[in-house]
Amino acid sequence: MRADRTTFHDSVLAVLVAAVSVVLFLGRDGGRLEPPGLFAGRAPDAVGVTLVLLMCVPVAVRRRWPLAGLCASLVSATLLSALGYGVGLAGVAVVVLLYAVASYRGLAAALGGLLLSLVVYGVGAAAGPLTTTRWSDHVAVLVVLVAVWGGGRSLRLRRAYLEELRDRAARLERARAADTRAARAEERTRIARELHDVVAHHVSVMTVQAAAARKVLATDPESASEALSAIESTGRTAMAEMRDIVGVLRADARAELTPQPGLRDLPALVEQMREAGLSTTLSVEGAARRVPAGVDLAAYRLVQEGLTNSLRHAGAGARSEVTVRHGRDELEVRVEDDGLGAAASPRRPGHGLVGIRERVALYGGILTIGPKAGGGFKVRARFPLKDGQ
Structure with a gap:
């Protein structure tokens, strides 16, 4: 569609240039319609009109074949000069085509078109009726040709610059779109890990407590009531954490965003596991210091997943121990139990341990998961800490 419009516009321009050139060519009388001595020649006739038209017609294809059109127009201009007619206003066609070559073709073609125009004009000026023209007129024509060529090159360079800006x-x-997609995928993965950690831990605790309540419901209603209260409290905590995560996912400014859990929350987590029936102890070695927020959260989730794993698979009467060691340049976190072990109760790594592995790897840590030599199961992670952290 755009090509059709440009062809139509060029055709209209060719018709206008040809009409004005023919009218002035036919209406001149001994050169009185032209500057003294400039392009004046023999009286107009059919041959002269035909050459003027052939000189102007290539303007219609100035964008598609500018160099070929310029050559064709220069041939007609040469014949007009050689036969003594004079070019007259039809020379505008040469100017238009030279501008098109400079603005729509490369530098080599543009220089070739300029050189060809100057040579043809020089030959015509030396051999034709232009010998009577003043030198100032020749200089003016040459300046116009060079200026038009320079304007065409400037337009081409500007067009190339704008095209480069659009490409950039x-x-x-x-x-940016690729970065956005990667960020969204990473955020979805992070949210999936958070939801899994929250749901798996709290649901496992609630399941164990519900089973204990069912067993003692008839014989010890007071203990069953305490278990049901613990289930209610665990459920509320799970709902609060899930509400916070979903609030972030929905970008809801009204969501109550509590701080992410960390090592400071381990005592409460250990107490919750005790209430669920898993004998758990917490040991902290070394001088506690502030660690990066991401490592803090990853360590907490590792302990949470490890204790949940022990609660589900270690068996009745098992004991679990959580150890946090603050080293000079690393943070070590261990979760160990003395339960049934991998032989009696196979523990297939699920999404939780996979998520923990991703968390630890994200911060350059080393994760060890597997059965203990003397029975039981262990989860151990070492997070490197930079100086000043």
Whole structure:
């Protein structure tokens, strides 16, 4: 559609240039319609009109074949000069085509078109009726040709610059879209890990407590009531954490965003596991110091997943021990139990341990998961800490 419009516009321009050139060519009388001595020649006739038309017609294809059109127009101009007619206003066609060559073709073609125009004009000026023209007129024509060529080159360079800007903007937009997709995928993975950690831990605790309440419901209603209260409290905690996560996912500014859990919350987590029936102890070695927020959360989730794993698989009467050791350049976290072990109760790594592995790897840590030599199961992670952390 755009090509059709440009062809139509060029055709209209060619018709206008040809009509004005023919009218002035037919209406001149001994050169009185032209500057003294400039392009004046023999009286107009059919041959002269035909050459003027052939000189102007290539303007219609100035964008599609500018160099070929310029050559064709220069041939007609040469014949007009050689036969003594004079070029007259039809020379505008040469100017238009030279501008088109400079603005729509490469530097080599543009220089070739300029050189060809100057040579043809020089030959015509030396051999034709232009010998009577003043030198100032020749200089003015040469200046016009060079200025028109320079204007065409400037337009081409500006067009190339704008095209480069558009390409760069498109590349930046594609890169931004790719970064956005990667960030969304990473955020979805992070939220999936958070939801799994919250749901798996609290649901496991609630399941164990519900089973204990069912067993003692008839014989010890007071203990069953305490277990049901613990289930209610655990459920409320799970709902609060899930509400916070979903609130972030929905970008709800009204959501109550509590701080992410960390090592400071381990005593409460251990107490919760005791209430669920898993004998758990917590040991902290070394001088506690502030660790990065991401490592803090990863360590807490590792302990949470390890204790949940022990609660589900270690068996009745098992004991679990959580150890946090603050080293000079690393943080070590261990969760060990003396339960049934991998032989009696196979523990297939689920999404929780996979998520823990991703968390530890994200911060350059080393994770060890597997059965203990003397029975039981262990989860151990070492997080490197930089100086000043």
